Amino acid sequence: MTAIHFSGGTIWRGAGEPAARSLLVDGGVIVALDDAADAAAERAEQLERVELDGGFLMPSFGDGHAHPLFGGLEAEGPAVRGRTSVEEIVAAVGEYAAAHPDEEWIFGASYDPSLVEEGLFDARWLDAAVPDRPVVLRAYDYHTVWVNSRALELAGIDASTPEPVLGEICRRADGSPLGTLREWGAVDLVFDAAPVRPAEQRMRALVRAGEYYLARGVTWVQDAWVEPGDVDSYLEAAERGILPVRFNLALYADPRRFPAQLPTMLDSRERVQALGSPMLTAHTVKFFADGVIESETGALLEPYCSALHKHGMSVWEGESLAEAVRAVDAAGFQVHIHAIGDAAVRQALDAIEGAIAANGPRDRRPVIAHAQLVDDADLDRFAELGVIACMQPLWAQLDGLMTVLTVPRLGQERADRQYRMASLEASGAALSFGSDWPVSSGAPLDGLAIAVSRQTADGVPAGGWTPAEILDPAIAFDAYSASVAHQGFADRAAAPWGRIEPGASADFVVLAADPRQLAPAELPALAIRSTYLAGSPRYRGAA
Known part of the structure; x- marks a missing residue:
């Protein structure tokens, strides 16, 4: 097997670790650094030398919260x-x-809900283009869909349809459905009537x-919303x-079906483990504690400024979240809870604390x-309970979504307490990053540019929004x-990934320059020269 020797650039091993100048990979594993790597390279019978040419080699990025199947399917529709x-x-x-x-149903994503006041899209607008087949479009928050009249008809949604549990059917003044459906209870009415997307x-x-x-x-990617059919696809x-x-x-985990889901979850984990693929694990259970602030379904301790939906939506009422978290924790699963609003975060922390005690x-x-x-x-409770805060740094900016939809709903004082990444990290909490792609x-470089600046691409505001929450670049890069x-229990693997040290899997990315020497606004354009997984170059950028 051919060994690979990397040299001629910066080899960054993480925050607080000394950089290396050379690295040797053999059998998909990092075997030596610096002088030991150079000496072993000289002894290797088969050797490939990779000149970094001033580039920056670091552990590959991971995405701690995303929806890759959704993202990949977007290209399968309009x-x-x-x-x-x-x-x-x-x-x-x-078009x-x-x-x-020949497509009986047309699925697409992701439209911008801010294009229409209050995000209320009319089925009749889609009817003008496709009147005879159902059309289902997801908003980019993936909590909302816009459908045409044929889709409403096939889903059995009309003026007499009662409001579903955990959902909202947006209506016209006469009570007829408008064409916009919010949250799972309403969205599922359509998807339950639709066919499963073909395997290919x-x-x-x-x-x-x-x-x-x-x-x-x-x-490495955490698919943060996997249903039984998705498990089949991954397998x-x-x-x-x-x-x-x-x-x-x-x-x-669906509050409308739990705990009947738990046996299926256990079976899914067992099936994935039995396959034994190094590319696939299934040791996590995902809960939604609330919705999103933009549609006023994020759960808040104090009411929204509009008071339209008061405190938002709690997906799991009463003690049901705590009971479900306790059950999946007892079964050995990792708990992963979507919590946007401060009330949802508190409910999630309480549920985790209860599981630890039980x-x-x-x-x-x-x-x-x-x-x-x-x-x-609740800030210090993350560290006290060993909870990882998986945050989306790209969202911590005063872009149109924030200024048009979020700030008016929260008010300025509360809006300025969002995305407290530096505060959480300083408290001793573990901070990881994810993208929520395709939302x-x-x-990662797009999100990192915001994490280290709290500014938009145009440099707004000067000095950064809530500058006390700006992260040191080394900490930000570690978080991604x-x-x-x-978060992914990489240290339990035979060859751990996420680190640059002997014995670790050779999972790393080579950037064209040292990102620590660039202005934050330059990070998104920084070229990815190559991405290695277990010592194999899985991506090579343009020279």
Whole structure:
């Protein structure tokens, strides 16, 4: 087997670790650094030398919270992402429908809900392009869909349909459904009536998602919303040997069906373990504690400024979240909880604290994802309970979404307490990063540019928004690499990934320059020269 010797650039081993100048990989594993690497390279019978040419080698990125299957499927429908008006979206849907006359249902994602006041999209607008077949478009928050009248008809949604549990059917003044459905209870009415996406589409989607990530330096991804059919797709892709990156599956816990889901979750974990693929694990269970602030379904301790939905939506009422978390924790699963609002974060922390008390000490590494608002009284509880805060740094900026939708709903004082990444890290909490792709960009460098500046791409505001929450670059880069590896239990692997040291899997990314020497606004354009997984170059950028 050919050994690979890397030299001629900066080899960054993580925050607080000394940099190396050379590195030797053999059998997919890092075997030596610096002088030991040079000496071993001279003895190697077969050797490939890689000149870094001033580049920057670091542990590969991980994505601690994403939806890769959703992201990969977006290319299987009309191209509505990035369209800047309703007319453009409708035209794209019409063009797709004309080019695919045999598709019985048309699925697409992701449209921008801020294009229409209050995000209320009318079925009749889609009817103008496709009146005879159902059309289902997801908003980019993936908590909302916009459908045409045919989809409403097939789903049995009309003026007499009662409001579903955990959902909202947006209506016209006469009570008829408008065409916008919010949250699972309403969205599922349509998807339960729709056919399952074909297996080959799903295989292409997983390959596409993996290739997307490799081109951005990512080799491990947490799929944070996996249902039983998705498990089948991942297993099939793993059996075919076509998974491009490592995936961990977070099995979705639904309050309307739990605890009847638990046996299926256990079976899914067992099936994945039995396959024994190094590219696939399934040791996590995903909970939604609330929705999102933009639609006023994020759960808040104090009411929204509009008071339209008062305190938002708690997905799990009463003690049900605590009971479910305790059950999956007792079964040995890692807990991963979506919690946006401060009330949801508190409920999630309470549930984790209850599971620890009931089930005793173990290495559980529970995760609270997003943590957009954390009350002062709960800030130190992350470290005390060993909870990993998996946050999305790209969201911590005063962009249009923040200024048009979020700030007016929260008010300025509360809005300025969002995304307390530096505060959590300083408290001793473990901080990892994720993208929530395809909700937002899956490129770590895009998010890192915001983490180290709290500014938009235009440099607004000067000095950064809530500058006390700006992260040191070394800590930020660790949060998108070594800390995600910690979240993913990488240290339990025979060859741990997420670190640059002898015995570790050779999972790393080579950047064209040292990102610590660049202005934050320059990071998104920094070239990814190559991405290695277990010593194999899975992506090579343009020279």
